[in-house]
Amino acid sequence: MKRVLVWVILFAMPVRSSLARQSTRSASVGQLGENAQVRAALAWFAPNLVWINDQQARLTEIPAPAFQEGQRAAVLKTLFSAAGLTVQVDATGNVIGELRGVNEKEIVVLSAHLDTVFPAGTDVKVRHEGSRMLAPGISDNGTGLAALAAIARALQEAQIKPQRTILFVADVGEEGEGNLRGMRALVDAYRSRLKAVIVLDGAGTDHVTTIALASRRLEVIISGPGGHSWSDFGMPNPINALVRGSMRFINTKVPGSPRTTFNLGQIDGGTSINSIPYQARLKVDVRSESESELARLESALRESMAAGVRDEMESPRDRSRGKLEWKVELLGSRPGGELAAGSPLLAALRASDAMVENESRIERSSTDANIPLSLGIDAISIGAGGNGGGAHSLQEWYDPAGREMGLKRALLTLLGVAEVAPERPK
Numbered sequence: 001m002k003r004v005l006v007w008v009i010l011f012a013m014p015v016r017s018s019l020a021r022q023s024t025r026s027a028s029v030g031q032l033g034e035n036a037q038v039r040a041a042l043a044w045f046a047p048n049l050v051w052i053n054d055q056q057a058r059l060t061e062i063p064a065p066a067f068q069e070g071q072r073a074a075v076l077k078t079l080f081s082a083a084g085l086t087v088q089v090d091a092t093g094n095v096i097g098e099l100r101g102v103n104e105k106e107i108v109v110l111s112a113h114l115d116t117v118f119p120a121g122t123d124v125k126v127r128h129e130g131s132r133m134l135a136p137g138i139s140d141n142g143t144g145l146a147a148l149a150a151i152a153r154a155l156q157e158a159q160i161k162p163q164r165t166i167l168f169v170a171d172v173g174e175e176g177e178g179n180l181r182g183m184r185a186l187v188d189a190y191r192s193r194l195k196a197v198i199v200l201d202g203a204g205t206d207h208v209t210t211i212a213l214a215s216r217r218l219e220v221i222i223s224g225p226g227g228h229s230w231s232d233f234g235m236p237n238p239i240n241a242l243v244r245g246s247m248r249f250i251n252t253k254v255p256g257s258p259r260t261t262f263n264l265g266q267i268d269g270g271t272s273i274n275s276i277p278y279q280a281r282l283k284v285d286v287r288s289e290s291e292s293e294l295a296r297l298e299s300a301l302r303e304s305m306a307a308g309v310r311d312e313m314e315s316p317r318d319r320s321r322g323k324l325e326w327k328v329e330l331l332g333s334r335p336g337g338e339l340a341a342g343s344p345l346l347a348a349l350r351a352s353d354a355m356v357e358n359e360s361r362i363e364r365s366s367t368d369a370n371i372p373l374s375l376g377i378d379a380i381s382i383g384a385g386g387n388g389g390g391a392h393s394l395q396e397w398y399d400p401a402g403r404e405m406g407l408k409r410a411l412l413t414l415l416g417v418a419e420v421a422p423e424r425p426k
């Protein structure tokens with residue numbers, strides 16, 4: 001989850017009027033609360049909270065760096081099978097569990113990403129402090145994965161047959177350089193039948209992401225001949241050039257509105273303290289509410305690095321000793337998009353909020369929902385309940401208190417768009 005709170009609409013004011021408006025539009029969501037099967041599914045969570053916590057800890061303790069999600073995926077596969085779903089793993093590594101609906105031509109996806117930002121070798125053992133669980137990835141996205149398994153189980157226990165087919169998906173490649181590859185493949189495969197995508201990412205019930213923030217990930221690579229720190233002194237140095245270029249780029253002015261950000265996130269290069277490096281690399285993440293600001297910032301990065309290399313080439317004492325090459329590569333690009341205010345998915349979410357007595361605000365952020373939203377397919381990203389913090393840090397924590405509300409909210413939203421088929425007479 002890479003949540004960036006940009007603008008906030010507090011729904012305290014329009015809650016009453018919008019609920020009245022939505023009640024006609026999504027009568028089926030309002031009726032869910034009266035459906036005995038749905039009530040049974042909602043009632044499954046409370047007595048099984050310990051099981052859900054245990055699944056979350058167990059999944060979090062299986063490392064899942066980008067492109068290495070296989071082991072964690074295998075456990076999700078088992079959990080989906082145990083919940084009665086028909087399971088397959090696609091070529092990208094997404095685990096897809098199908099709950100067939102009456103209408104197989106229309107699909108609703110409930111997804112949670114498998115991967116974490118933590119490299120292989122990170123200690124992911126879960127520690128407990130009071131009611132909190134602590135481990136890298138425990139909240140983002142241990143919470144979403146545990147909820148995915150729990151909701152599948154709740155529907156199974158209540159023997160719910162949906163009207164539309166539901167796909168439970170534990171997908172790969174959401175974080176960083178995964179570049180949303182799992183969601184891209186999924187949407188590609190089901191696009192013509194896909195009616196809505198609900199992404200579970202991290203903790204909380206305070207927000208609903210309906211606006212996909214556009215972003216780009218870039219890598220600067222500067223190369224030179226390399227040499228000895230003493231005998232080759234004066235030779236152009238890629239790290240020097242990178243530092244010179246970075247200093248220029250850091251001073252680039254970005255507007256507060258449309259909000260635009262950049263981050264120099266990772267820097268690599270050099271082989272030893274007494275060698276002039278032959279290469280220096282820098283990874284930069286740029287985000288904006290505006291595609292044109294994004295393009296402007298990418299140009300600024302290229303210009304800054306060109307200038308940094310020029311500065312370094314002009315300064316060496318011995319100019320005959322090799323030159324620098326540089327390039328900027330696009331590692332990833334996330335398209336923007338926005339859910340229509342009148343969409344049935346947002347109405348279902350709002351109705352679910354009302355049923356569990358929750359209030360949530362609209363957020364703009366970069367998540368798996370970017371892909372469907374950019375293609376005009378209804379999608380949201382929400383937290384799966386409880387509280388968490390320190391996402392993407394080694395201090396990450398999760399507190400399951402209040403998780404039940406998040407699970408009910410997600411289940412009701414899912415059934416609000418998938419709809420429940422009438423029970424067959426016994």
Ligand SMILES: [Zn+2]
Nearest residue numbers: 001140141201
């Ligand atoms: Zn996440």
